[in-house]
Amino acid sequence: MATVSLLSVCVAILSTFVHVVVSGQFASFSKLELPPGVSSPESAAFREFLLLTEGPYTSVFDGRIMKWQGPNVGFVDFAYTAPGRSKQLCDGTTDPEMGPKCGRPMALSFNPTTSLLYIADVFFGLLVVGPTGGLATQLSGGYKFLTGVDVNLITGDVYFSDASLTFDIRNVTQPGFKFDSTGRFLRYNPLTKRVDVLLSGLWGGGGPSVSRDGTFVLVPELTGNRISKYWLVGPKANKAELLLSNVGNPNKIKRAGRFGEFWAALSVGFMPPTPLITPLGVRFNSNGVVLQTVSFATQFFNKTISLVQEQNGKLYVGSRFTNFIGVYSN
Incomplete structure (x- = not known):
């Protein structure tokens, strides 16, 4: 019954899209393993300069931003968000109550012109760190639950999401917890x-x-099951319009490899909860036309995912519930 119910949910969601074209299902899978005891690679960012690409960089549960240095080295420390953070106390922690001491970065975005890395941290707000890493500088604080960040490639402005005015990440797993509609886009x-x-x-x-091209921003609502388009220029500037609805708990959205296209990380069945969660990557264009759907259910069985990032023809998939970044290729 759970399987039938899950398939019904997936069919219902996909039927709301205008058009679906499947091409290249990224069937080859590999892992970028985190160091022993480290978990929750929820984000990924690549630094591009000249003809080189570095990364991925990822944020992890214990408050660090780590950088992939290739298969012979793996992930190494790059930056952190909490002033006075103790490696002895924090490295490898899985205690959510350590977040205010160790940091809890959730999202990353590079400005390719300056090589500055912008960071959204649950407890320390919006921060930035230079190309040599180290302690990040807080730019804006006083938030409850920052979850996403992206840089405008044209203007350098930084757009970010605050999930709630009333709860933080530690409240989500408490008995009787309910999401609310106090989130903001800034x-x-x-x-x-x-x-x-x-x-x-x-x-x-x-x-x-x-x-x-810097003309609009896509804004997901994880528990609202929808994605809006917020216009930055033109006759609709400073206005939002619904782009996709009933899309299965969209988390972070990232630009795809093709101009004008995007990838959204979906966790179908997360909220409202179903017996089984199906993690999907959905590629769509700026008009809300879905072009491709890729399932990650085998390697991320019954897990929510937070990120689908395309880089050099591969998909990098992040989740709060793994100790690796999944890499999919055709």
């Missing part, structure tokens, strides 16, 4: 240091994605 201007609230009343979570 913008940080690196020149003026000003933060503006662009949207409020969101059913929180996820991470925004700015279009390559």
